[in-house]
Amino acid sequence: MANPNDPSLHSWIDIAPNSDFPIQNLPFGVFETEERGTRVGVAIGEYVLDLYAVSQFGLFRGLDLPSEPRVFRRRSLNGFIKLGRPVWRAVRQRISQLLRHDNPELRDNEEAMRSCLVRQRDVRMLRPVKPNNYTDFYSSIEHATNVGTMFRDPANALLPNWKWIPIGYHGRTSSIVVSGTDIRRPLGQRKAPDAQVPTFGPSQQLDFELEVSMVVGQGTALGETVPLEQAEDHIFGLLLFNDWSARDLQSWEYVPLGPFLGKNFGSSLSPWVVTLDALEPFRVTGPEQDPEPLPYLHQVGARNFDIQLEVSLQPQGGEENVICRSNFKYMYWSMAQQLTHHASNGCPLEVGDLYASGTISGQSPDSYGSMLELSWRGTKPLTLSDGSQRKFIQDGDTVIMRGFCERNGLRIGFGEVRGTVLPAVE
Amino acid sequence: MANPNDPSLHSWIDIAPNSDFPIQNLPFGVFETEERGTRVGVAIGEYVLDLYAVSQFGLFRGLDLPSEPRVFRRRSLNGFIKLGRPVWRAVRQRISQLLRHDNPELRDNEEAMRSCLVRQRDVRMLRPVKPNNYTDFYSSIEHATNVGTMFRDPANALLPNWKWIPIGYHGRTSSIVVSGTDIRRPLGQRKAPDAQVPTFGPSQQLDFELEVSMVVGQGTALGETVPLEQAEDHIFGLLLFNDWSARDLQSWEYVPLGPFLGKNFGSSLSPWVVTLDALEPFRVTGPEQDPEPLPYLHQVGARNFDIQLEVSLQPQGGEENVICRSNFKYMYWSMAQQLTHHASNGCPLEVGDLYASGTISGQSPDSYGSMLELSWRGTKPLTLSDGSQRKFIQDGDTVIMRGFCERNGLRIGFGEVRGTVLPAVE
Numbered sequence: 135m136a137n138p139n140d141p142s143l144h145s146w147i148d149i150a151p152n153s154d155f156p157i158q159n160l161p162f163g164v165f166e167t168e169e170r171g172t173r174v175g176v177a178i179g180e181y182v183l184d185l186y187a188v189s190q191f192g193l194f195r196g197l198d199l200p201s202e203p204r205v206f207r208r209r210s211l212n213g214f215i216k217l218g219r220p221v222w223r224a225v226r227q228r229i230s231q232l233l234r235h236d237n238p239e240l241r242d243n244e245e246a247m248r249s250c251l252v253r254q255r256d257v258r259m260l261r262p263v264k265p266n267n268y269t270d271f272y273s274s275i276e277h278a279t280n281v282g283t284m285f286r287d288p289a290n291a292l293l294p295n296w297k298w299i300p301i302g303y304h305g306r307t308s309s310i311v312v313s314g315t316d317i318r319r320p321l322g323q324r325k326a327p328d329a330q331v332p333t334f335g336p337s338q339q340l341d342f343e344l345e346v347s348m349v350v351g352q353g354t355a356l357g358e359t360v361p362l363e364q365a366e367d368h369i370f371g372l373l374l375f376n377d378w379s380a381r382d383l384q385s386w387e388y389v390p391l392g393p394f395l396g397k398n399f400g401s402s403l404s405p406w407v408v409t410l411d412a413l414e415p416f417r418v419t420g421p422e423q424d425p426e427p428l429p430y431l432h433q434v435g436a437r438n439f440d441i442q443l444e445v446s447l448q449p450q451g452g453e454e455n456v457i458c459r460s461n462f463k464y465m466y467w468s469m470a471q472q473l474t475h476h477a478s479n480g481c482p483l484e485v486g487d488l489y490a491s492g493t494i495s496g497q498s499p500d501s502y503g504s505m506l507e508l509s510w511r512g513t514k515p516l517t518l519s520d521g522s523q524r525k526f527i528q529d530g531d532t533v534i535m536r537g538f539c540e541r542n543g544l545r546i547g548f549g550e551v552r553g554t555v556l557p558a559v560e
Numbered sequence: 561m562a563n564p565n566d567p568s569l570h571s572w573i574d575i576a577p578n579s580d581f582p583i584q585n586l587p588f589g590v591f592e593t594e595e596r597g598t599r600v601g602v603a604i605g606e607y608v609l610d611l612y613a614v615s616q617f618g619l620f621r622g623l624d625l626p627s628e629p630r631v632f633r634r635r636s637l638n639g640f641i642k643l644g645r646p647v648w649r650a651v652r653q654r655i656s657q658l659l660r661h662d663n664p665e666l667r668d669n670e671e672a673m674r675s676c677l678v679r680q681r682d683v684r685m686l687r688p689v690k691p692n693n694y695t696d697f698y699s700s701i702e703h704a705t706n707v708g709t710m711f712r713d714p715a716n717a718l719l720p721n722w723k724w725i726p727i728g729y730h731g732r733t734s735s736i737v738v739s740g741t742d743i744r745r746p747l748g749q750r751k752a753p754d755a756q757v758p759t760f761g762p763s764q765q766l767d768f769e770l771e772v773s774m775v776v777g778q779g780t781a782l783g784e785t786v787p788l789e790q791a792e793d794h795i796f797g798l799l800l801f802n803d804w805s806a807r808d809l810q811s812w813e814y815v816p817l818g819p820f821l822g823k824n825f826g827s828s829l830s831p832w833v834v835t836l837d838a839l840e841p842f843r844v845t846g847p848e849q850d851p852e853p854l855p856y857l858h859q860v861g862a863r864n865f866d867i868q869l870e871v872s873l874q875p876q877g878g879e880e881n882v883i884c885r886s887n888f889k890y891m892y893w894s895m896a897q898q899l900t901h902h903a904s905n906g907c908p909l910e911v912g913d914l915y916a917s918g919t920i921s922g923q924s925p926d927s928y929g930s931m932l933e934l935s936w937r938g939t940k941p942l943t944l945s946d947g948s949q950r951k952f953i954q955d956g957d958t959v960i961m962r963g964f965c966e967r968n969g970l971r972i973g974f975g976e977v978r979g980t981v982l983p984a985v986e
Contacts, residue, residue, distance in 0.1 A: 266692065267734050272817060286816075295812055298758050299749055303817035304730035304824070308693050308908040309782060318783040320905035323725055323854065332724050334854045334904075356735060356826070357744040357985070383905070386721055390712075391698060391729035392818020398730070399905040400782070428749065428760045478760075479746035479809070479825040482734040559783070 138230035139415055141544045145233045146241040147251075149179035154538055154547020157233050160226050161371065161406035161548075162211055165257040172260065174206040174214055176229055177406050177549070180254055183229060187249040193232060193239060197224050210264040211407065212486040215351050215370050222351070222370065226409060259405035261312040262373065263349055263486040268310060268401070269476060270345075270377060270490045271302040273467035275421065277495040280507045285385065297425060300467035300475045302492075305377075306398035310488065313404050313551040319529060319558040320399040322383035336558035337380035339512070340527040343493040344445050344503030344535055346462050347375040348469050349407050350487035357480040362433055365470035366410060368483060374404035374443075374535050374551040375490045381506055381526070403488075404535070404551040412546055416440045416539040418463050427471070430478060437468035441548070443494060443537045445503070447518065450530030455518045457508060460494050460501040462537070529557040564656035565841055567970040571659045572667040573677075575605035580964055580973020583659050586652050587797065587832035587974075588637055591683040598686065600632040600640055602655055603832050603975070606680055609655060613675040619658060619665060623650050636690040637833065638912040641777050641796050648777070648796065652835060685831035687738040688799065689775055689912040694736060694827070695902060696771075696803060696916045697728040699893035701847070703921040706933045711811065723851060726893035726901045728918075731803075732824035736914065739830050739977040745955060745984040746825040748809035762984035763806035765938070766953040769919040770871050770929030770961055772888050773801040774895050775833050776913035783906040788859055791896035792836060794909060800830035800869075800961050800977040801916045807932055807952070829914075830961070830977040838972055842866045842965040844889050853897070856904060863894035867974070869920060869963045871929070873944065876956030881944045883934060886920050886927045888963070955983040 136143065138158065145157040155161065155177040165175045165182055175182035186206035188194055194203070198221055205213035215222065232240050240246055272278055275292070278301075282291030295301065311317075319340055325332035351370030354360060360368060377397065384396025420438035427433075441462035446454040469489070477483055493503040502508045505526050509515055512525035527533065532554040538547035562569065564584065571583040581587065581603040591601045591608055601608035612632035614620060620629070624647055631639035641648065658666045666672055698704055701718070704727075708717030721727065737743075745766055751758035777796030780786060786794060803823065810822025846864035853859075867888035872880040895915070903909055919929040928934045931952050935941055938951035953959065958980040964973035 267732055293815055295749075295751075295758075295815070298751075299813055301813070301817055302820055304732050304820070306693055306730055306907060308910050308913075309906075311782065315782075318906050321785070322905050323721075325721075325724075331851070332721075332854065334856055356737065356741075359747070380905070387725055387727070388816070388818075389719055389721070390814070390818070391727055392814075392816070394728055394730070395901070395905040395907065398907045425757070428758065430760055475821070479748050479806070479821045480735075480744050481732060481821065481824045484734050487734075 136230065138227055139412065141542060143230065144235050145178065146235045147179050147181060147233060152545065153179050154545065154549050155179055156545065157230060158544060159408060159412050159546045160229055161408040163262045163406045164210060164260040166260055167252065167257050172207060172209050174211060177254065178233055181251045182254055182257055184250050184252060191246040191249065194228060197228060209260060210486065211262050212264050215485050219351060219367065222409065223411065226411065259312060261310065261403060262405055262407050265307045265310060265486050265488045266484045267487045268305040268307045269302050270305045270492060271300055271467065271472050272492040273300050273465050273472060274492055274495050275466040276464065276497055277493040277503060277507065280495060280502065284511045298428065300472045302472065302476070303392045305401065309398055310401045310403060313402055315402065315553060316556050317378055317400045317553045318556045320380050320383065321558055321560065322380060322395050323386055324382035325386045332386060336560065337382055339381035340555060341379045341381050341505045342445065342527065342533045343377035343379055344443055344458060344460060345375040345377050345490045345493060346372055346441065347488045347490040348372055350483050350485055350489065353485050354477055354483045356482050359480060360474050360477040362431065362470055362474045365473040368473055369410050369469060371407040371409040372413065373407050374537050374548050376402040376533060376535055376551050376553060377490060378402065402551050402553045404549050406549050408546065408548055413439050413539065416541060416546065420463065420468055421466050423466065431471050431475060433468060433471055437470060438463045438465055441537050441539050443535065446534040447524065448532040448534065449518060449520060449522060452520050454534065457516055458501060458503055460496050460503050462494060464494060464496050465491055527555055529555055531555050562656065564653055565838065567968060569656065570661050571604065572661045573605050573607060573659060578971065579605050580971065580975050581605055582971065583656060584970060585834060585838050585972045586655055587834040587838070589688045589832045590636060590686040592686055593678065593683050598633060598635050600637060603680065604659055607677045608680055608683055610676050610678060617672040617675065620654060623654060635686060636912065637688050638690050641911050645777065645793065648835065649837065652837065685738060687736065687829060688831055688833050691733045691736060691912050691914045692910045693913045694731040694733045695728050696731045696918060697726055697893065697898050698918040699726050699891050699898060700918055700921050701892040702890065702923055703919040703929060703933065706921060706928065710937050724854065726898045728898065728902070729818045731827065735824055736827045736829060739828055741828060741979060742982050743804055743826045743979045744982045746806050746809065747984055747986065748806060748821050749812055750808035751812045758812060762986065763808055765807035766981060767805040767807050767931045768871065768953065768959045769803035769805055770869055770884060770886060771801040771803050771916045771919060772798055772867065772963070773914045773916035774798055776909050776911055776915065779911050780903055780909045782908050785906060786900050786903040788857065788896055788900045791899040794899055795836050795895060797833040797835040798839065799833050800963050800974050802828040802959060802961055802977050802979060803916060804828070828977050828979045830975050832975050834972065834974055839865050839965065841970065842967060842972065846889065846894055847892055849892065857897050857901060859894060859897055863896060864889045864891055867963050867965050869961065872960040873950065874958040874960065875944060875946060875948060878946050880960065883942055884927060884929055886922050886929050888920060890920060890922050891917060953981055955981055957981050
């Protein structure tokens with residue numbers, strides 16, 4: 135059977151050359167229409183392939199799927215993911231085959247084609263997974279160094295544990311929303327360094343964080359650990375992640391137990407989960423790790439993925455301004471190292487868990503993945519195309535993150551995650 | 561209708577005077593037997609009342625319950641709790657009525673009684689709720705002061721934010737288990753202060769934390785906040801919580817983002833959720849709050865609950881040693897203040913969420929709620945009845961926490977949460 139990543143594959147569906155969703159991608163998501171209800175789908179060009187409809191037409195026959203695959207009618211991918219890695223792979227392989235230019239099964243069946251394909255503009259995308267647990271890592275050395283320089287000590291910006299541990303903390307799942315959901319500016323406590331007492335009110339330092347999150351595809355039992363060489367078997371795929379942050383709340387609350395209300399008012403997900411399989415052609419070596427990690431975290435070979443990332447800021451009624459261009463390949467700690475470390479004490483992983491990378495910053499100032507860094511804590515405001523300035527995010531601003539891999543004419547995209555900031559309600 | 565908290569009520573079931581579960585308590589839990597499968601139950605004396613059986617005998621007729629109450633056959637209380645506060649209250653009221661000495665409905669119906677009552681020793685208790693989110697607060701001023709003294713600076717033990725914010729952090733739900741589940745000693749990174757590099761291996765400083773957790777009974781939407789005077793309406797009930805901790809892992813990893821693998825390898829719950837309604841007679845004023853909290857956290861009246869707590873340590877094959885006696889009334893920040901603060905930025909609460917108090921320490925050294933404090937970081941080992949000493953928890957040790965309220969002859973108990981530590985697997 136053909137390799138679904140083969141760059142020479144093409145589909146009978148007309149796909150624009152710059153599309154995020156060629157036949158080599160086939161990311162999974164959950165969508166809704168009035169007519170169909172909730173369905174699991176796969177993005178292809180400007181369309182969504184409705185997997186429940188595909189199964190109803192018998193086009194998944196021969197795969198190891200339940201005969202009435204209710205997993206394709208649920209409000210999250212969790213049920214589908216729980217069927218296991220061999221099933222995800224077989225489904226993606228079969229979809230690749232169905233969509234190939236030379237396969238008539240769906241192409242020449244007018245009725246099936248109408249049922250199985252729906253335009254993306256006609257569907258509402260839902261949050262793709264129901265995460266039981268969400269962890270946010272802190273694995274970009276440039277981001278950790280920038281934050282340490284601003285908040286602590288430029289001479290000792292990186293804390294002593296940082297190069298030994300993929301530092302992370304637990305976040306909150308109840309406020310994780312899909313792209314397009316408005317984000318309300320949070321109220322909270324903040325205290326200026328020279329103030330005697332704190333005040334309570336709308337955050338004055340609302341920020342985004344450019345991140346990529348893995349979606350856990352295989353869980354573990356209490357007490358079970360995951361050797362590094364098996365870590366990637368536990369990953370279903372990746373999506374874009376905006377970890378909205380209120381810097382003033384965060385800096386007042388976070389010592390000694392870490393970020394809390396400065397983070398948990400909202401995090402936004404892109405709706406399509408790009409499988410790790412589809413990203414395989416874009417593996418790259420990561421930054422050198424010095425000192426060498428302890429044996430349980432020692433990884434050889436190409437451990438990172440070359441995913442180009444960008445952030446746009448769009449003022450209300452205005453045009454988009456690209457304010458950051460970064461890349462997932464900058465990560466110091468790999469996803470495999472993060473996951474193996476996470477499981478190293480026997481803490482169970484669960485299907486649908488989200489483990490986000492932490493803010494992805496590069497070395498150049500235009501690659502910093504947060505306003506905190508881009509405006510250097512408000513000291514270097516950004517000027518937008520309409521002449522207005524930004525230290526942090528204003529009410530009405532829309533933040534849009536995009537990501538894609540590109541090599542030899544093949545583009546595997548993530549689509550986008552966007553969110554508009556609404557004024558606080560006092 | 562009688563007040564189910566009336567101390568003069570008594571049941572036709574024979575209940576020992578020191579029982580945790582008199583007719584005034586009626587805590588909810590989930591149990592399993594081979595014959596019945598999974599059921600929601602209420603503890604009464606040495607028995608469990610099987611609520612599914614009660615409903616099958618038509619004894620809940622007239623209550624606003626579904627005719628086939630599947631919520632009583634689920635693996636968690638979440639479905640029942642989602643029916644809402646008026647329903648929990650009506651069910652507790654009806655159970656109180658059914659169990660009263662002068663009510664023949666169940667008492668004189670031999671067949672129903674056999675179906676509805678099962679001895680606690682014949683059932684397996686399950687985790688009572690499925691938490692989507694778990695937050696651990698840090699609200700005992702004695703504990704925070706002790707830890708600050710040991711880890712930072714005795715002169716400034718309490719950080720500047722502590723008296724303004726009910727400090728908390730997000731924990732991990734996947735490792736929350738019911739009483740009786742063994743806890744495997746975790747592996748992890750640790751670094752001695754004088755060591756050049758960290759090492760990886762079994763934790764040498766395994767600890768417990770004596771806590772009480774609230775169970776959220778009513779959720780909120782994204783962006784919604786909860787005024788302080790409505791906070792308790794969002795609480796279903798309380799249970800005992802052991803937040804197992806690995807101090808050596810924790811102290812190496814926790815700066816700057818907070819506790820992570822030093823905490824998330826296991827937390828143990830007592831199986832019975834005591835409703836806030838049953839605890840109403842045990843309200844007490846809390847410690848004076850100075851400075852006065854900001855207006856959104858300003859609470860008047862009796863905000864705490866007088867719950868006596870104790871911790872026993874039982875060496876393998878040995879007898880129990882009570883090593884701590886504390887009280888939930890010592891908490892500086894109340895549950896209402898914790899919950900209102902948590903929701904103050906619009907972060908959604910979800911039914912079944914667990915918000916634990918943080919370690920509950922009193923002023924006297926025998927009331928400290930962790931080995932870290934009891935042994936003062938290992939400098940004052942405890943001597944047990946068998947002559948052995950403990951700085952931290954050893955393999956084979958069982959930690960048992962118990963809690964109860966008592967006043968004017970009325971005792972409302974929590975039962976216990978216990979866990980035995982198994983050796984690490986390297």
